[in-house]
Amino acid sequence: MSQSIRLEGLTVGYGPHRRSAPVLDRTELDLPAGSFTALLGPSGCGKSTVLNAVAGFVRPTAGQVLVGARPVTGPGPDRGVVFQHYALFPWLTARGNVEFALKRLGLPRAERRSRALAALEEVELADGAEKYPAELSGGMQQRVALARALAAEPEVLLMDEPFGALDALTRARMQHLLTRLWQRTGTTVLFVTHDIDEALALAERVLVLGGKPGRVLADHAVPSGPPDPALRELIARQLSDA
Ligand SMILES: Nc1ncnc2c1ncn2[C@@H]1O[C@H](COP(=O)(O)OP(=O)(O)O)[C@@H](O)[C@H]1O
Ligand SMILES: [Mg+2]
Structure with missing residues (x-):
């Protein structure tokens, strides 16, 4: 069974003044059950913060995350997490x-x-x-x-730059493996990356996160089939402005 992921007014600040300089400010997002979404953005824009809030490792300052109908209150086996460093x-x-x-x-x-x-x-x-x-x-x-x-x-699979430390060939193999897995299991996937080609190769939807505080700057449906150079160029421009 897969579940949807919803961010409702998700606000996260770190440090002693959690409210003064949030990393995320009232972020809204709806990822349908079974979808594969890539979250793309420059380093430090809050991608991992989004993922960690869904995983239940980071508590929102305000707002909430829902997995299916359940609010996230901490980590749980309904959400599988894969990081770059596999530990x-x-x-x-x-x-x-x-x-x-x-x-x-x-x-x-x-x-x-x-x-x-x-x-x-x-x-x-x-x-x-x-x-x-x-x-x-x-x-x-x-x-x-x-x-x-x-x-x-798990009902949802959360991946934070999971292939970032792998060489190019291994990385391409892992991407194929993940695509096949997703097609077979239908699990909802939220995949964080700063690699535009990886995002376009894997996901049906690419979100560009950026700004301070971070917010969703663009939301693209990725057509199936061969890569679309115009879409790649558009996203590259949005990334460099993010
Ligand atoms: N545990 C933390 N404590 C304090 N600041 C943090 C913590 N985690 C992340 N940050 C800060 O929040 C911002 C967003 O970080 P992060 O979500 O890791 O971004 P990304 O994954 O897009 O690189 C950065 O400025 C980072 O320094
Ligand atoms: Mg990160």
Whole structure:
């Protein structure tokens, strides 16, 4: 099951004067269940803040985030999160890392194991299940992190520049893998990136975030089929003005 994501007047400020200089100011956004949206914007504009508010890691100063009909009050297994730095436990195998993430669901051991193996298969890493992170390449480690997020069968998948540290070839492979996964599972995806080509390759919708405080400057539907150079150029211009 996938769920919609709604930001209602989302305002986030950091530090002791949370109200004085918000990073986000009354941001409104509606991401339908099953959609794949890329959030694009220059460094420091608040992309991660949006994602972390949806994940429940950052509390809004005002407004709220809804996943389906439920207001977000903290992290939860209904939302899978993948970061650029995957933070796997080095002393656990790939399977162990995915199983560990399932402990908080209170699943019995056998079920954790079968779900972990299925998730590793889903990310085409069945062969590496018994390997330790140090034995895996960066791309493989990121696939473990993706399997860890998917194994809990989340309603939404939140990804914060997940492929930013990978070389170009591995990155392209991961993008294909993610597209196939999304087509198969229909999970709602919110994907943060500062790479315009990555946004256009993956998403059906691209939002340009920018300004201080950050807000949605542009909202583009991405036509399926070959990349549209005119759209790319328009977004590039919006980004450089953001
Ligand atoms: N935990 C934090 N404490 C204080 N300031 C923060 C924190 N996280 C982010 N910021 C600030 O909020 C702004 C937006 O950051 P962020 O959401 O990480 O942007 P982006 O992901 O687009 O680069 C930046 O100015 C950043 O320095
Ligand atoms: Mg960020």
